[in-house]
Amino acid sequence: MRVRDVMTTDVLAADAEDSVRAAVGRMLDEGTGSVVVEKDGNPAGILTKVDVLDAGHEYDRPLSEIPVYAAASHPLITVEPSATVRAASARMFDYGVHHLPVADGLDLVGVVTATDLLEAQDDLLAEARGADERREEWEE
Template identity: 30%
Template sequence: MRTRDVMTTDVVVVFPETSAREAAHLLAERGFTALPVVDTAGTLVGVVSEVELLQDRLPQDPRWLVHGEPAEVRQAPGDVVAQVMVRPAVTVDPNTDLAEVADLMLEHGVRSVPVVHEGRLAGIVTRRDMLRSITRADWVVEAEIRNRLGVVGGPRRWQVAVSGGKVSIVDKMGNATERHVAEVLVRAIAGVTDVQFVSEQARVGS
């Protein structure tokens, strides 16, 4: 499965001149942890997350001052996104394998990754997107498989069963080329974790 199969293309973005307050409001309202920052051409120029927007922005509790504790010296927080955004730790393209995306997220400790195509933001993929892809109902996955395999040998060419994301396909013809095409189509479907083919002869013999 590729990034393009699960990524969100209707991405909420901010611009370098967006106020930090507005960006923080978007994160809180939408339940996001980070927002891509783009210029007017749609080119990804950075990412702003909860971390950058919270840094030096919460006031110190005044009760400490009553007890004579010295006020902590803090740097004035940036007013606009351009002053607080960071370069993304990692980006991927629409054809990146989802297994690689998951590894990159864990390696860099991020919950979302911008998807970039030819320098421009094409989408975003989150941990939730990937979790959703592996928890689709088997009957939904099976229906999509049957629909896709209808273009390879017709709707009666294959017998399909799905259990826990694992796909078993009975191949009535045994054509190696068509089987390869079918496997590529099936493995690209969200929710598929494994694909096994069984020939009609083997199924009858068992």
């Protein structure tokens, strides 16, 4: 199974100079846990719920006074849509992230989350069982 099969294609973006409060409002309105931060029109980081908590604690200022880029995780760690789900989950584990933007070259085409991977678990298990069955047929 590939990342393109499980990713969300609706990517929420915010300008680097927007306030964290404004970004959080958009995240709540859209029911998403992250927003990609754009600097000069290019993806430059990602703001997640955890980043918001860290920023609120670290800066000890209202979220309306903290720029998104200051609170966001950067540099942006990405994965390609053609990558396997296993490769994406390994990348997420290696970097300790739960939201992984999906980039096709320089174009941001989606986001894959830990929740997306969990929701795909049954399909992944079925795919693995099918591969095992085909392997047994080849060995006969």
